[in-house]
Amino acid sequence: MSTRSRAVLLGATAAAAALTLSACGNGGTSGGGGDTNFVMGSDGISTAKKGERAAAPDLSGKTVDGKQLDVADYKGKVVVVNVWGSWCAPCRAEAPNFEKVYQDLGAKGVQFVGINTRDTSVQNAVAFEKQQGVTYPSLYDPTGRMLLRFKKGTLNLQTVPSTLVFDREGKIAARSLSPLSEDRLREMIDPVLAEK
Template identity: 35%
Template sequence: MSRRSLMATGGAALAVVLAACTGKDPLAEQANAGDNKNYIAGDGSVTEYGAADRKEPVEFTGTLFDGKKVDAADFLGQVTVLNFWYAACAPCRLEAPDMQSLNTEFSAKGVEFLGVNVRDEKATAEAFERNFGLTYPSIVDKDGGVLLALTKFVPPAAVPTTLVLDKKGRVCARILGVADKGTLKALLTTALAEN
């Protein structure tokens, strides 16, 4: 059997096994679609968490592409946006201009934007940032450390995912998929108004 036919047979068998295990899970259906888009897309759904329903402050550490170390505790006292992305992700490219626009609008109001790059090497990430004029930093998260750390608070579940942290460092909102600019602006305005 040739290598190509062996891989095709193995891939078909894997797809059957995965399909049998996944049922009606839409994320699993996307993974099994075989369309080679290389990401699990969110549907743009927004989940807001009332103050009484929020878990404890998030905990993570990471390293920015410039080598600087960051810790979730560094962002306490301000509203923080965590945006999970990577350069080849089409929805990430779609939302990047709006992320930068909101970063420009809200940075003076006490909002900190922080990207979490889940896949790219430094040169690729920096090219993306230059192309879209992004001025906020990103954490290198190829090993999934930040992503994993945040799953105990709220699962990101798709790329892109945008999390809004309140001033106490707790997740107050999550957007799965492309963050609509108006929606994210409203979430930030609400979070800033909280005590």
């Protein structure tokens, strides 16, 4: 391999690594402008008061296992939406926490739904779910089009993982733009679950 070819390859590899690092990990707090009525808590979880919440967009389509899913069918339940990718190390770290909380709270009216994004192959997403023991459904959104349906400022499209909690009326009550431990995930869900 020539010196020039090595330099081009090294540059391309560095650019790809930088892009991957910028798109996965602790995404901070910003959703990218827009007025979403979120108030940032000291724990990094943003919440919106009841009566000031934006409606969730249409989240329907094929799941990673090829079934049809419409999140609107879960109206009346608290819905936890987690944006993830199989390529994302923090997603792998938080997946067991999400599955545990899903198993614990399912009988209390909490439904989890994943949105798999930027996986170029559905097989990668399926392998991730199997490896991590994830049993709740995930919509397959390889190009991120579904994420663009959210009101500006709700999500930062470069931040994966991200998590939203919808109240029983299908409105966005809370969000986190960083990986969540089991305790922080419960802290995010519990107030919404306690609402009557």
